Amino acid sequence: MTEPQNPEHGTQRLPTVQPVEHGDVLELDQSASSAAYDPVPAKERGGGGAGRFWSTRRIPAGILALVVLGGAGLFLYDVAAVRAGHPAMQWRRSLADELARRPLNDVWVLTGAAVATVIGLWLIVLALTPGLRDLLPMRRDRPDVRAALDRTAAAMVLRDRAVEVSGVQSVRVRMGRSKVGVRAVSHFRELDDVRADLDTVLSTGIGELGLARPPSLSVHVRRPAKKG
Structure with missing residues (x-):
C-alpha cells in the first residue's frame, strides 16, 4: 500500500x-x-x-607565565629596594602583618588556600591530559x-x-x-x-x-x- x-x-x-x-x-x-x-x-x-593529539594550551600557559613574571619581578624589585636602604612597599608590609595576626583557621586564610589549591589542581590536570577532545x-x-x-x-x-x-x-x-x-x-x-x-x-x-x-x-x- x-x-x-x-x-x-x-x-x-x-x-x-x-x-x-x-x-x-x-x-x-x-x-x-x-x-x-x-x-x-x-x-x-x-x-x-x-x-x-596534545593541546599546546597557549592561553593558560601565557596567563600563568605573565602572572609568575609579574609577581616575581615585583618581589625582586621590592627586595632590591630594601637591600638598598629603602623601606619595603606598603602592600608587602600590610600582607606580612595580616599573615602574622590571622590564625590558620581564619576564613580568609582558608579561602585563599582553597583558591590556590584549585588553581594548582587545574594546572596539574592541564599538564597531564592531552585535551583536543574534538x-x-x-x-x-x-x-x-x-x-x-x-x-x-x-x-x-x-x-x-x-x-x-x-x-x-x-x-x-x-x-x-x-x-x-x-x-x-x-x-x-x-x-x-x-x-x-x-x-x-x-x-x-x-x-x-x-x-x-x-x-x-x-x-x-x-x-x-x-x-x-
Missing part, C-alpha cells in the same frame, strides 16, 4: 496488521529497534595505532605522518550515509570518542529492516573513516511522533 507523502509534516506509517496463532490481530503504530556494533580490533585491521586520531599507515578527523565532520559523514538508507526520514548522529549514537526516524519499511541497513551502512562508514580506535555503534530507530 502506498503511503502519503507530506514534506511539511512528514509521513505517518499506516497501522500494520499481523496474524498471530489464535487468529487475533496485532496493531502496531510505533515501535523501536536498537543494535550494537563492536569494531574489529586494531591488530586484525592492520595499520599502526596513533595516540591522541580530534579523533586516525591510523598511522606511515610512521612519519599523523592525522586526525574532527568529530563534527565525522558525524556529518555518517549522517549523510544514514539519510541515504531507504525509509529513513531524519537522523541524528552523536559522535563520541568511544561510541557513535545514531537515532533515526523511519516513516516506512519495517523498523528491523531499516535498522539492519543502518547497521551495515554505518559500520562500513566507520571503518572507512580510518580511525585508530573505531568507536562502537549504537542505532535506535523509531516511528515519527503522531500529530495531535
